[in-house]
Structures are given as C-alpha cells and as structure tokens.
Amino acid sequence: MNDKTFDIMINPFYFRVIPQLNDQSGEVFCLIHGWSGNEKSMSIFSTALPKDQLSIFPRGPVVLGENSFAWVDIHAKRKPTFNDYAKVSSALHTSIFELLKITISSFPIKKLNLIGFSQGAAVCAVLSKLFPESINKVALLAGFLPANPPNYADLPLSKIKYYIAHGTQDKLVEFKKALELKEYFEKSGADIIFCQEELGHKIGSNCLRNLREFFNN
Secondary structure (H helix, E strand, C coil): CCCCCEEEEECCEEEEEECCCCCCCCCEEEEECCCCECCCHHHHHHHHCCCCCEEEEEECCEEEECCEEECCCCCCCCCCEHHHHHHHHHHHHHHHHHHHHHHCCCCCCCCEEEEEECHHHHHHHHHHHHCHHHEEEEEEECCCCCECCCCCCCCCCCCCEEEEEEECCCCCCCHHHHHHHHHHHHHCCCEEEEEEECCCCCCCHHHHHHHHHHHHC
C-alpha cells in the first residue's frame, strides 16, 4: 500500500488520509477537529495512536474562513441540538466507509476508533450513539454532549470504550460538560476512563499520556 499521505474528496467531505504501513494491521482511526479547525488540526494527537495505522482526518462542511471550518454552525438562530449533529454525523459516517472501501482492499474493515476535540468530540459522541456497531474506542477531548440527546437507555453502548479528558479551567466548554458526558455514557452502559487537568481549553501532558495508553492497550 502507498505509504504517502494523500487528500481525497468523498462528497460532501474532504479528507486527509495517512495510510497504514502494514496491510495486516486493520486498525482505523478517525480524528475530528473542533470549531474553526481543519483536516490538519488534529495531527497533534497522532502521537497517541499505535504506529503504522490508517488515520483519516475529515474536514467540517461549514466554512468559517480561510482554512477554518466547523461541523455545525453555532451562530444559527437557535442552539444546535443532538439532531443537528446527527445529520452531519450520519453523512460523515457514510463518507468514511465509502473512503475505507477505496483505501482498504486486502482485509475486512474493522471498527472505527474516534478522537474528537471540542465540537469534534460532540460529533464523535453522536457518531458512537447512532452507529455503535461501527465503533470500537472513542476519545472525547474538551467536548460536550449536544442538547436534547436521545434517552441513554436507547441503544446500549456496553461494547464501546470511552476516554474523556477535560480541563477544569476550560472557559469555552465548561468542565461540567465533561461530567455530563461521563454520566450519559455511563448510564448507557459504556466503559469510561476519565482524565482531568488544571488547564483551559486544551489537553495537557498527563491526559495525552493516558490517551496514548488508552489506544495502545
């Protein structure tokens, strides 16, 4: 397989793809940026992933400016809800698996591992709720659960492992949002690892180290 990074459009999403070096590895990681980010923003978290795995970096469809994108427009007249995130997440799920059919030919496609930061974490949370059969592990970094989610008892998530990391001094996405995520997915039956640090809207060295352990064990 070609070991060079490439870009591809799977309508309506633009992807940056880093192919796996070992065709037999079979792990797939999808890293989803936050508000005003792009397909290159999440590369900082690549160091937490197992080596030589297929990594895909989608770009949000909402254009905010030059090299600046989002998944849902938070400046709309009303506050975006779970259903708003569900629309873009469903479309993204379809495009991801279309991409994988093109990228992977030598072995069956395994479940996705998701990493999302801020609004990207909200997308990951929704993806895992809507398509639990497609998901293995989920890392929600400085994220939140969109408003009006479905009942936590719907579609039990006992087979998914979650890693939630958040700064206690986060002023953009308050720390209580991380606690809401933890409670929601715990009640859904998921396995949760929780990490907090005395930081703002970012992930520190301790939680990054724990993230690496989460995906390498």
